[in-house]
Amino acid sequence: MGYRCENDKWIIVQEEADIVKKIYQLYLDGSTLQQIKEYLEGKQIKTATGKEIWATAVIQKIFKNEKYKGDSMLEKTYTEDFIIGRKSKNVGQRGRYYVTNSHPAIISTEVFDRVQEEMNRRVRLVYKEDGTVVPSTRKYNGKYLLGNLLVCGNCGASYRRRTERGKVVWRCATRIEKGKDRCADSSTLNEEWIKTVLGETVCENGNYDEEIVRNRVEKILIFNEYLEICCKNDDKISIKLTKNKLG
Known part of the structure; x- marks a missing residue:
């Protein structure tokens, strides 16, 4: 949205x-x-595709797209299989190149950076029952790595590990302690699924490796429709959530 391409x-x-x-x-x-x-x-x-209904994930992507400040990150994806043309997200497998002032900007660099700071600030907030907002008091979880990475993108609370109906799942702490009404849009994640995702997107061999994840991932934000893996090198990977992937 906001651009069209003419003669490259x-x-x-x-x-x-x-x-x-x-x-x-x-x-x-x-x-x-x-x-x-x-x-x-x-x-x-x-929307840019003519839809009347907007997804919050689309709005989030608009905020994170460096093209709106006139810059371009090249090689975000790469062709993994030239025979069938299959492309994959580039999370370190290939070189990536950042080009400044590659085209006219819609948003100033100052405004773009302020939005990034505001998004990070809101993730660290917790919304209390009386309507006040306070900084998150997330505690370090020495037993489970995911307990230190998973953060509710709606209320800012950490995620907790639970066993339900024979499955191990992770759920927003606000939802556990105060009920669904206090954080209605938080998603419950199946532990095996999130480990599979991290193995495929973060670990080079495609298998979940806790040490690699610990070294590469800063946090994982969980929203209603998608999750966002925030890497320590500032890369961000968005994964769409569907019912068969949830807890």
Whole structure:
């Protein structure tokens, strides 16, 4: 959204660019992803693909896309199999190249960076029953590595390990302690599934290796529709959540 490509050059589409600017402004003014979604749908603003319903994951990607400040990260994906044309996310398997001022910017670098800081700040917050917001008091979990990485993207609480109906799952601490109503959008994760995901996206051999994950992953944010693996080298990997992947 906001650009079209002509003769290998990125051209700003002003009407769409104004929508992108409004989305950034709403977030910095204090709106949540859900509130921005409701605003866009209420104004009958369609997505870049013409959909009337916005996903919060799409809004989140707009905030994280460096192209809106005029820069480009090259080689985000690579062709793993040339015969069938299968592509994979590049999380260290190949070189990546960051190009500044590669095309006209829609968002200033200052505004873009402020949004990144605000996203990180909100992750460290916990929303209490009386409506106040306080810093998260996440405690170090020496027994389980995932207990130090999994963070609820909605309320900022850490995730806790539980065994339910013979399955090991991870669930938002706010939801466990205060009920579903206090964090209705948090997803419960199946432990085997999240380890498989980390093995495929972070570990070079495709198998879950706790030491590799410990060295490469800073945190994992869990939202209603997707999770985001935040690596220590500043790479971010988004994984869509479906019912068969949840606990």
